[in-house]
Amino acid sequence: MVFVKPAFKLWLSYGKVGPAAWTKPTFLIGDMWEAMRARKTIGQVLETLCRKNDKEPFFGVYKLLKPILVVKDPELVSEVLVKNFSSFGNNEVTFDGGADEVFRENPFSVGLDRWKELRTRLSQAFSPSRVKLAYDDLLTSSRCLADFVAAAGADTSQDGLLLCKRFTAHASARVLFGIESHSLEVGSEPGVFYDMGHEVFNGSMMQSLRFTAYFFFPPLLHIIGHQLVDWKVINFFRKLMKDSIEYRHKEGVVRDDFVSHAAKALIVDGKVDEAALKKMANQAINSYIETFETSALSVGSTLLLLATHPKEQEQLRAEIRERVKPGQDLDYETVTTLPFLDKVIKETMRLFPPADTIRRCCTKATRLQSASGRSVNVEPGTAVYIPVDALHHDPAIYSHPHDFWPDHFSAEEIASRPKNTFLGFSEGPRQCPGMKYATLKVKTAIATLLQRFEVTPGEQQVLPIKRDPKAFIINYEGGIWLKFRPLP
Ligand code: HEM
Numbered sequence: 001m002v003f004v005k006p007a008f009k010l011w012l013s014y015g016k017v018g019p020a021a022w023t024k025p026t027f028l029i030g031d032m033w034e035a036m037r038a039r040k041t042i043g044q045v046l047e048t049l050c051r052k053n054d055k056e057p058f059f060g061v062y063k064l065l066k067p068i069l070v071v072k073d074p075e076l077v078s079e080v081l082v083k084n085f086s087s088f089g090n091n092e093v094t095f096d097g098g099a100d101e102v103f104r105e106n107p108f109s110v111g112l113d114r115w116k117e118l119r120t121r122l123s124q125a126f127s128p129s130r131v132k133l134a135y136d137d138l139l140t141s142s143r144c145l146a147d148f149v150a151a152a153g154a155d156t157s158q159d160g161l162l163l164c165k166r167f168t169a170h171a172s173a174r175v176l177f178g179i180e181s182h183s184l185e186v187g188s189e190p191g192v193f194y195d196m197g198h199e200v201f202n203g204s205m206m207q208s209l210r211f212t213a214y215f216f217f218p219p220l221l222h223i224i225g226h227q228l229v230d231w232k233v234i235n236f237f238r239k240l241m242k243d244s245i246e247y248r249h250k251e252g253v254v255r256d257d258f259v260s261h262a263a264k265a266l267i268v269d270g271k272v273d274e275a276a277l278k279k280m281a282n283q284a285i286n287s288y289i290e291t292f293e294t295s296a297l298s299v300g301s302t303l304l305l306l307a308t309h310p311k312e313q314e315q316l317r318a319e320i321r322e323r324v325k326p327g328q329d330l331d332y333e334t335v336t337t338l339p340f341l342d343k344v345i346k347e348t349m350r351l352f353p354p355a356d357t358i359r360r361c362c363t364k365a366t367r368l369q370s371a372s373g374r375s376v377n378v379e380p381g382t383a384v385y386i387p388v389d390a391l392h393h394d395p396a397i398y399s400h401p402h403d404f405w406p407d408h409f410s411a412e413e414i415a416s417r418p419k420n421t422f423l424g425f426s427e428g429p430r431q432c433p434g435m436k437y438a439t440l441k442v443k444t445a446i447a448t449l450l451q452r453f454e455v456t457p458g459e460q461q462v463l464p465i466k467r468d469p470k471a472f473i474i475n476y477e478g479g480i481w482l483k484f485r486p487l488p
Helices: 004-008 010-014 042-052 074-083 112-125 128-133 135-152 160-177 192-202 205-216 218-224 231-251 258-266 274-307 310-323 332-336 339-351 388-392 411-416 435-452
Strands: 058-063 066-071 357-361 366-369 375-378 383-387 453-457 481-486
Touching: 042 058, 042 066, 042 357, 042 383, 042 388, 066 074, 074 357, 074 366, 074 383, 112 274, 128 135, 128 258, 128 435, 135 160, 135 435, 135 453, 135 481, 160 192, 160 231, 160 258, 160 274, 160 435, 160 481, 192 231, 192 274, 205 218, 231 258, 231 274, 274 310, 274 339, 274 435, 274 453, 274 481, 310 339, 310 435, 310 453, 332 435, 339 435, 357 388, 383 388, 435 453
Parallel strands: 066 383
Antiparallel strands: 058 066, 357 383, 366 375, 453 481
16 A cells, blocks of 8 residues: 555656646556456557547556556657667567567667677568568469468358468468468368467467466566567477478578578578577568468458448459559559558558557656647656557547548648657557558458458458457457358
């Protein structure tokens, strides 16, 4: 009690966040209880609090006893994410030191000292020219997805999320590890490559507990262990990478792809350098984890929105058919320059962003001052949250905040709203380094499917679509159910 009361008064003691901009948290529990019980997502909890603090550029909340500054004014969002990186460069939870072997090689989870090195390495691996190299593999996987969908027949309502995860597993096996997986083989189970990706976020009770602790109460990880990625998964991928690189080296296989670029640094005197392999495999595992759920969900969400918006679906198909005649190949230049496809994908990510909250930690004392004159001193160690859902659904920013309205991404609408208010991949130096690759993957899959099928909601689809707060990243109540009718 002696400790708790002052902790709850902390925002007031900062003096600058006045009572109006300070929520009244539940004693000991704070403001995130509904998110902790999976009744709402964190993004939804923050969105409700943002509406209550409509006039405030920022406000204080509590996650258990931890005070968090929520910044919602677009100018200040830019300050935190882009302009004042020296004060807000760190993510909320960092894993430097002895923690999880894989996660401590991920720019997302390390402090600024290591971040730069890891980030540079990853940005090179996913540079625009390397992403272009991945296109043939992405197209092959998209065609396999279309064949897989066709085999089920027009009357079958298919589990859209499972389909999309099978697709990302297939694409990642080709692009990141240079192997063929069986995850889109008609009549077969999704296979071990899929299972390993699925296991990361849907593994044992202990894994789920660790992920929950990672988001809500990181000190608990010191007691229950930091190992977020199971050793079984890590060892599987390390061996896979080693075998793939050794095979190419022995057989003299030369392909201009991700794996060949990785292999160049790994073979020393005709043998695989084990230490370098570990690093490279950790990077590939992280990339597989980053892409497995997020890309699958982006493809699945886009298909669901197109299935429930036939007019937009038809408009998109007409755009594709105008550029690609029947029987003609969908090439890289075409996929990356279809304007309506680009709008549809961004609009899907606006309505249902896979990352609904961006969490930073202040590293250098600074002062945030809004144009309205309100200001707050932010001390090192303070957690700062950007409420992505609230910004994406704000009627002051988007003309049709709760509708599927691809024209939100027309040149006029973009010019009429403040910068950095679309945060599907975030903004600034920590913006998602896989953005170009993930976007290409989603676009290729959607364009390939729409060329061949009309998509409609399956009978089990729960409508209207609502997010399922129990999902680790994003899902919808009852899941995603789709039917694919072949087109002439
Ligand atoms: C549709 C798919 C994806 C979405 C929606 C997505 C979204 C995001 C978002 C919102 C962030 C947070 C950025 C921030 O903290 O400001 C992020 C970070 C990150 N993403 Fe992605 N991502 C996707 C796919 C990928 C892929 C394919 C990779 C593989 C390279 C990847 C690697 C990362 C990494 C390493 C970070 C941390 C970056 C840093 O802290 O510097 N993501 N992503």
